[in-house]
Amino acid sequence: MTCYSMSQPLLSFEQALNNILLATSTLLPKEIISLVNANTRILAESVYSPINVPPFDNAAMDGYGIRFDDWLKNQSFIVAGCALAGQPYKQPLSTQQSIRIMTGAAIPEGVDTIIMQEYVDLIDNRIVINQPIKKGQHIRLAGEDIQQGKQVLAEGCQLGITQLPILASLGIDKVTVYRRLKVAIFSTGDELVSVGSALGNGQLYDTNRFTIKLMLEKLGCQVIDLGIVPDNEEVIRQTLQRADQQADVIISSGGVSVGDADYTKKILSEQGQVYFWKIAMKPGKPFAFGKLERAWFCGLPGNPVSAAVTFYQLVQPFLMKLSGNSQWQRPKQFKAKAITPLKKVPGRTDFQRGKLSINQHGEWQVSSTGQQGSHIFSAFNLSDCFIVLERERGSVDINEWVTVEPFNALLKE
Numbered sequence: 001m002t003c004y005s006m007s008q009p010l011l012s013f014e015q016a017l018n019n020i021l022l023a024t025s026t027l028l029p030k031e032i033i034s035l036v037n038a039n040t041r042i043l044a045e046s047v048y049s050p051i052n053v054p055p056f057d058n059a060a061m062d063g064y065g066i067r068f069d070d071w072l073k074n075q076s077f078i079v080a081g082c083a084l085a086g087q088p089y090k091q092p093l094s095t096q097q098s099i100r101i102m103t104g105a106a107i108p109e110g111v112d113t114i115i116m117q118e119y120v121d122l123i124d125n126r127i128v129i130n131q132p133i134k135k136g137q138h139i140r141l142a143g144e145d146i147q148q149g150k151q152v153l154a155e156g157c158q159l160g161i162t163q164l165p166i167l168a169s170l171g172i173d174k175v176t177v178y179r180r181l182k183v184a185i186f187s188t189g190d191e192l193v194s195v196g197s198a199l200g201n202g203q204l205y206d207t208n209r210f211t212i213k214l215m216l217e218k219l220g221c222q223v224i225d226l227g228i229v230p231d232n233e234e235v236i237r238q239t240l241q242r243a244d245q246q247a248d249v250i251i252s253s254g255g256v257s258v259g260d261a262d263y264t265k266k267i268l269s270e271q272g273q274v275y276f277w278k279i280a281m282k283p284g285k286p287f288a289f290g291k292l293e294r295a296w297f298c299g300l301p302g303n304p305v306s307a308a309v310t311f312y313q314l315v316q317p318f319l320m321k322l323s324g325n326s327q328w329q330r331p332k333q334f335k336a337k338a339i340t341p342l343k344k345v346p347g348r349t350d351f352q353r354g355k356l357s358i359n360q361h362g363e364w365q366v367s368s369t370g371q372q373g374s375h376i377f378s379a380f381n382l383s384d385c386f387i388v389l390e391r392e393r394g395s396v397d398i399n400e401w402v403t404v405e406p407f408n409a410l411l412k413e
């Protein structure tokens, strides 16, 4: 990847994201784990079904099993036995016999059609079918859901609520997954204090480590929390070196802008490579991306909203690619009508926080959550989408169409 000079022009958001994704692919080792521990993990090998699902032909309704050709001659049948789920009827069917059968029960030999119990008249031990029927009705065929040998899940898929039950239904109790991505995090800033301690004069609580840790956990990463690091060149250097020995990715926040105490970028350029550190996006202009000897490095801006937005928009896709998650996609963007004016200065792509609704014509509309300052974290709590305003666009009037991107699970409960 191109390394940008210290006087680099602002890289567009799209170029930055593209560069990040092109630079990476997963090299994580594989491991075999039990299905019960596999939630959020990424499949490292495709899974093929060892069995048919359902494993045998079975009844889709409570009713009676018959041979269709018998019904063509006579609609009256003797009830010869009963088949329940887990308790099959084992004898072959004789002419004009029916079998009482319950949902999920294996289809007895000779039965090819099930009649719902509502459509028969039961007189003593005999039924008379009182409705037209179709051959083969109400039978779930073996392999109808999944055929033996067929690919069920592809390599690169994340295992969750819609995948794990499928594997359980196939009796698969172990899966080959990529090792979890190890991500070391720390916050920089002499002014920062961890929650639980009292605030001194000029001090702030460290919000970013909280946000980043929660997001990393949602993404299925293993978090190595290195705490708060003071604005001290030597301590930051040692922290980065230590993190480089332990983690696949290091994420810091703060200290990447051009303030006097912004050492992170300087140390990164000594110890590894800085690919870029300025992006034409708002919030989040200072965002450093590079590599140390072993680990990748993402330096998020210190302002809590900027840290959350750059993590969401840039680090999230990067981590998904590194994790081997090839099916991850950002939520689809679409157009909505602005119902509040939106302030914007041309020059950077804005990711404003908005709230979606539908107007009386059935059109999507979006309102701003008000103040868009990068220190106003509470705006996330009022919003459910990003309003993505193009780089060269200026302020937006009421009723103009804008692009919106609903939050995914990272910013939802």
Ligand code: AMP
Pocket (backbone or CB within 6 Å): 187, 188, 189, 191, 192, 204, 205, 206, 207, 208, 209, 253, 254, 255, 256, 257, 259, 301, 302, 303, 304
């Ligand atoms: P910086 O990027 O270090 O110049 O920080 C920009 C702003 O974000 C400053 O007002 C910092 O005090 C604030 N800030 C930096 N890190 C954090 C953090 N972890 N939690 C909350 N605020 C922070």
Ligand code: MG
Pocket (backbone or CB within 6 Å): 188, 189, 190, 254, 255, 302
């Ligand atoms: Mg700072």
